[in-house]
Amino acid sequence: MTLTADRRPGPVPHRPAPRPRYADQPVEFWPTAAIRSALEGGDIGTWKQIAVALKRDPYGRTARQVEEVLAGSRPYGISKAMAEVLERARAHLEADERAEVARHVRLLIDRSGLREQEFASRIGVTAEQLATYLDAKVSPSASLMIRMRRLSDRFAKARPDS
Structure with a gap:
């Protein structure tokens, strides 16, 4: 009797699936x-x-x-979790942006040398509206920001200490 290697195809060894190109x-x-x-x-x-x-x-x-x-x-499992992550991330970003705008408005008021009431009057809003911008509750429109900057520029140039 002669022994030879078994030439029948056997089970293929397990190979991990190829990684997609983007995986790295x-x-x-x-x-x-x-x-x-x-x-x-x-x-x-x-x-x-x-x-x-x-x-x-x-x-x-x-x-x-x-x-x-x-x-x-459908909104369950990881889909619901990702939707919440996205919603919270956007809310957090928007709050940060309002706070940044509030700091900029404060800078413009301080630079002008005007009191808040006078500054508000000269840009055409109430003191209460200006307070909502300074508290970062809402952000002023782009055109109102330009008006604030122009007012601040005008009074900053007129101030003797500038």
């Missing part, structure tokens, strides 16, 4: 299909990457892709 790139560069795949069947590490990207840029490319994916899904 930041989430911001992933195609929408990859975002969809990650939200539908990804792991917590991938979801965290997406959440970090949403917080970093709530109106950016990844946010738009997530919105597109979420538009076609």
Whole structure:
């Protein structure tokens, strides 16, 4: 009896699935299909990457892709969580922007040397409206910001200590 190697095909050794080309790139560069795949069947590490990207840029490319994916899904599980992350990130960004505008309005008032009541009167708003800008409750329109800057410039030039 002669022993030879078995030439019948046996089970193929398990090979991990090839990694997609985008897997080593930041989430911001992933195609929408990859975002969809990650939200539908990804792991917590991938979801965290997406959440970090949403917080970093709530109106950016990844946010738009997530919105597109979420538009076609039911609001539960990771979809609901990502929708909440996006909503909170946008609310936080908007609050930060209002606070930045409030600091700028304060700077313009201080630079003008006028009291708040006088400044408000000269830009055509009530003192209460000006207070809402300074408290970062609302932001003034772009045209009102220009009016404030022009008023501040005019009075800053007229001040003897400038």
